[in-house]
Each structure stands twice: as structure tokens, then as C-alpha cells.
Amino acid sequence: MNNNINIFYKNHSNIYKVLLFIATTFLIVFLFPKSGRFKYNFEKGKPWQTENLYAPFNFAIKKNKSEIDKEKELLKSQSIAYFNRNEKVKSSVFNAFEKSFSNVFSDSIPNYNILKEKSSQILDEFYEFGILSENIKLKPEKTVIILENNVEKETANFKNLFNQSEVKSTVENELKEVFTPKEINSIIALFFNVIKPNLTYNKTLTENVLNEALQSISVNRGMIEKETLIISKGEIVNDNKFQILNSLVNEYESKDWTKSNYYWIVFAYTLLVALALLMLLLFIRKYRIDVFNNNTKVTFIFFNIFVVVLLTTLVVSYKSEYVYIVPIAILPLVLKAFFDARLGLFAHVITVLLLGSIVPNSYEYMFLQIIAGIVTILTVSELYKRANLFISVGQITLIYIIAYFAFFVIHEASIENIHTQTFVLFILCGLATLFVQPLIYVYEKLFGLVSDVSLLELSDTNSKLLKELSNKAPGTFHHSLNVANLAEASANEINANAMLVRVGALYHDIGKMKNPTYFTENQSSGINSHDELSPKESAQIIINHVINGIEIAKKNNLPDRVIDFIRTHHGTSQVYYFYMKEKANNEGVNIEDFSYPGPKPFSKETAILMMCDSVEAASKSLKEPTSAKIDNFVENIINKQKDEGQFLNADITFKEIEAIKKVLKRKLANIYHLRIEYPE
Known part of the structure; x- marks a missing residue:
């Protein structure tokens, strides 16, 4: 028993490192997606580099976002607006008109019958479909359906419905060639007294019908049968092929896996992560033995790698387009501040290789981040000088932008549709990198390190x-x-x-x-205190x-x-x-x-x-x-x-x-x- 305790005590430092290694490996694997990963890499506008690809199973061709957006816009433009009509209003308005007309106009005037008939016709025109109770702005050609007691009664265009503000202008246009201005003004005043709106916009029903139509849009635009040739070796990946390949990738990675498949995937990820972390440990042991012998420092390095993987995973899970906002360059900055440039760069490269398993466009991402890490190590010196940090962060951001621009031109062969919002993400990433100063202070207090x-x-x-x-x-x-x-x-x-x-x-x-x-x-006194000592x-x-x-x-x-x-x-x-x-x-x-x-x-x-x-x-x-x-x-x-x-x-x-x-x-x-x- 005592021998076992002595062995444990003598090797407690190495035992701790083994436990730290295992814990970090499993924590990182836990964050990784547990789906299968498509084994081929491809880029739009580039030749297909591998052998002929045949469909491994039946799958649907997914529409891209722009196709779905176009369909949505078409549905919105063709959607129907619903209005509720109160059928009692029309009869009450006509009754009020009959009574009021006799009171306003004397039957002795020459045009009495013509004026009354013409006014009735205008009133009929107003209430053929109805008068709106509120000022609604829709396209004139918009199709509307009029409901009475929730039953469809009529279909019309929105331009056939009247707003109350249109009453005056309509009456003037209809009567100006036959009647005097005084008679016209009297009719207008009469109409304003008796006319009541009878149409109410049914916003809830209109939106529900539109939402049902939008939800019914199919995300697929065709099927690919198993064993169908998808793309041949050397063939250019055009827009259509790119969409088919992306559909295959999505189907492959979202496929329901058996428990056996799942365990194999987890095992494979564990091997890759363990191998990467083992290389880091061996590097530290060979070139920085003082760091290797200090468990606090090894813990600090592994902790930072895990935090970077965690942050990137959270951002990718939320919205993968924001992946470049994560300030990965903080990792080599921090490790260089506490250790040295060589260790900082090596740990950064290992971390970027790990992140390649969870980010989209992994090659592009890894290239950008490794280049940024190298620039960080080469440019950042004397962190205690604030100007140096700002200059270095500016250089890192510039390198991000230049490299991304180059990749975009290679993919698209033009700069017409370049995503300027990605440049904004790089700038935000640079600003976030400035957070390294307070972060170093926090690390000094937590881990007892010195920068x-x-x-x-x-x-x-x-x-x-x-x-x-x-x-x-x-x-x-x-x-x-x-x-x-x-x-x-x-x-x-x-x-x-x-x-x-x-x-x-x-x-x-x-x-x-x-x-x-x-x-x-x-x-200083000339007296030597050692004179009285041996x-x-x-x-x-x-x-x-x-x-x-x-x-x-x-x-x-x-x-x-x-x-x-x-x-x-x-x-x-x-x-x-x-x-x-x-x-x-x-x-x-x-x-x-x-x-x-x-x-x-x-x-x-x-x-x-x-x-x-x-x-x-x-x-x-x-x-x-x-x-x-x-x-x-x-x-x-x-x-x-x-x-x-x-x-x-x-x-x-x-x-x-x-x-x-x-x-x-x-x-x-x-x-x-x-x-x-x-x-x-």
C-alpha cells in the first residue's frame, strides 16, 4: 500500500497531465457535431478533382436561399386581401339618402329627378363593393375577397374599393358637366351626412392565408435517384451542380445514424482530437520542458484551446456566417505574452486544425486563421506598449481582408457580388482582439502567471x-x-x-x-560587521x-x-x-x-x-x-x-x-x- 502511495506521489505530475489530456479531449469531442462528414471538398467554379461521383442514395435537390426568396416575393405579390362587409349598412344609407334628399332639394327645381337619379347611381357605385373604414395602402391590382358573415361574397381588385377621402372628388367628377357648383356642393354635403363605411380589413385572416401559402413552399426542386451520375471528374462545378452537391452534403450529414455509426464517429473524433493534443504535449515536452513540468502552465494552455473551440462552436451553432467574428488571434497573443512565440504559434495551429472539423469552408477558414496567427506572432511585440497592440491588430485585420478578398475572387472570378458584411465581421474581430489586454490581467490573477x-x-x-x-x-x-x-x-x-x-x-x-x-x-561607516564573526x-x-x-x-x-x-x-x-x-x-x-x-x-x-x-x-x-x-x-x-x-x-x-x-x-x-x- 505504501509503495503504491509512493509511486503515485512520485508520478502525480504526469498523472495529472494524463487526466487533463483525457478531460480536454472529451470536452472538445463533446462540442463537435456527431454527424457523418462528407469526404469530398468542392468549390463553385472549380473542376471536380476526384473520381466520378454517383448518388449513394435517393435525395432531393434543395433550392437555394435566393430561389426560395423569389418564390416568397411572388406569393406575397399574388396574395389575396380579405375584407369583412356589413350588409346592413347599405340599406340604412339608402334609406337615409331618400329622406335627406327631399329635405335638401325642393321637387320644384328643374333638375330634381335627374339629380336624384344621378346621385343614386353614384351611391350605388360607392356600395357596389363597399367603402373602407380605414385608409389601407395596397397595390391597385391587388385581388381582394369580400366576406359577409364569414362567407365569401365577391372578388374584386383593390382599386374598386373606395376610401371615404375619395367621396368628394368622385362626386365632383360625375356631376360637374351637368349640374351647378351649388348643387354639387349640396350633394357632397348630403353624402357626407349619410355615407357610412361598410368594409373592414381582416388583417388576421389575410396574414394567416399568406403564412399558410409561404409554409407550403417546397424546399426541393427535384429528385436524384440512387446510382445517378452527379458529376464527372474534371467537370466544372457550375451553379446547378453546386446546388446538387450541397443538397447531397446536407442529406448526408443530416442522415439518421444508427448507434453503431454514432459511436464510430465519436471514436474517430476522439482519435483526431487526442492526436492533435498529444502533438502539442510532445512539442512542449521537447522544446519547453520548464512549461511541461509546470502543471499550472499546461492547464492554462489547454484551457485556452478549449475556450476558443467552445466560442467558435457556439457561434457556428447560432449562425455560421458569423464565424469570423471570433477573435482566434487572441490565443497566440496570450501564449506569446506568457511563454514565447514558437509555443504560441504551434498551439494556434493545433487549435485551428481542430476547428476545421466544425466550421464551414474548412480549408478557407484554416488558411485565413493560420496566416493571421503567423502575422500575430511576427508583428506583436512589447504588449505593454498600447500603440504596438493597435498597430498589430490593424495589420491582422488587413491580412484577413486581403486573404478573404483573394478567396472570393478565386471562387467567383469577379468582385461584383462580394460580401462586404464579411469585412465588417473582420473589423469587429479586430476590435474584439483588443480585449487581450484585460484578459491577460485576469489570467495573471487566476493562474499566477506574469506578462x-x-x-x-x-x-x-x-x-x-x-x-x-x-x-x-x-x-x-x-x-x-x-x-x-x-x-x-x-x-x-x-x-x-x-x-x-x-x-x-x-x-x-x-x-x-x-x-x-x-x-x-x-x-559606509568603515566598520566591517564580519570582524566579530567566524x-x-x-x-x-x-x-x-x-x-x-x-x-x-x-x-x-x-x-x-x-x-x-x-x-x-x-x-x-x-x-x-x-x-x-x-x-x-x-x-x-x-x-x-x-x-x-x-x-x-x-x-x-x-x-x-x-x-x-x-x-x-x-x-x-x-x-x-x-x-x-x-x-x-x-x-x-x-x-x-x-x-x-x-x-x-x-x-x-x-x-x-x-x-x-x-x-x-x-x-x-x-x-x-x-x-x-x-x-x-
């Missing part, structure tokens, strides 16, 4: 910890500033992370705050500044990447002065009592700090420095560290070490340059 933005904040010498260092150990603070300048220049020379190494240099000696007077740079005790105080620095850093929540500089800046070297002093009195001295606990530097940046720290500290002992003295001095110190194997764990080359030597020699020569003494 260049945080490093910029930590490099502020007015920060609480550095101000405390300058107050308690001013000599150490000044030494740290000098080391930071040397280290930054060296890092720039070999393309290392200059911001990281500068911050590491500023904080590498904060442990000296605990016993500042035991370090020569802080001894060499072994003195060495222990010197060595403990590393441990004290780690404790202070953790107490002040410094990131692990900065603490690594405190831990490694002396490697496993010895406090040589006190070792030799003890050895003079005791031949049996144990050198381990005078050695720093390590570890040795394990990155370019920590190796740079070790070199710069040793050179800057020892340079204080130079008397009457010359160029030759400085050159020999730098060579001796760094060669000694190299001979002791201090750089064996760091991924730094001999060529880079030589380049750093040159930088240090040049910088020290500038610092110790002797001025010409002018006569007084």
Missing part, C-alpha cells in the same frame, strides 16, 4: 519593495540598478527577454535587506540572503518568474573569500558549507543575471582600470563560471556568452573611462 505588462509595473523603482530596498540597503539598490542596466543590454544583444531580466536584476538582492551592513556595498558564520549570512530574498519575494507576491532570478543568481558557486579564510585555519573545511544551495540558472535570462551580477560586483575592486584590465577581468569571471558548469542547465550557447562578454566589456569601459586631466 510583460506586469513586468513593466514591477520595474518601477518607486514600487513599495524597491523603495524599501533603497532605504534599508542603498548600496545594494544602486548595485541592482547597475546590474539591471548591464543585464538589459546583454539580453537585447542575444534576443532574450530584456524586460524580464531587468526586473529580475532589480529584485535579485532584496534578501540583503535583512542584514544590510554585512554586505560591503552598504558599509568565516563560517559570515559565509552563512552571505548565503542566506538568497533564502531571505525568496521569503521576502513570496511575502510581497512577486511572480515565480522573478523569484527564479533570486534563487539562481549565484547558482552553486562558493563564498570564496570566507572559504579561503577558513581554510587558512582549518584544512579539513567542508566546501559545501561555503556554497550557495542553487539551483543553477536554467534559462538565458537567469544566466545573463549571474554573469552581470558577478562582473558588476567584482568591478568595484578594479584599481586604475584600463581596457586590457577590463577585458581580462570579464573573461576571468565568466570563464570561471563556465568552467564550474553554472550554465549547463541554461539554453544559452557559447556564441551568446561571447556576445554578452563583449557587451559587458564595452559597458564597463564606458563606466570607468578616464578623463584627461586638464591643467588648473
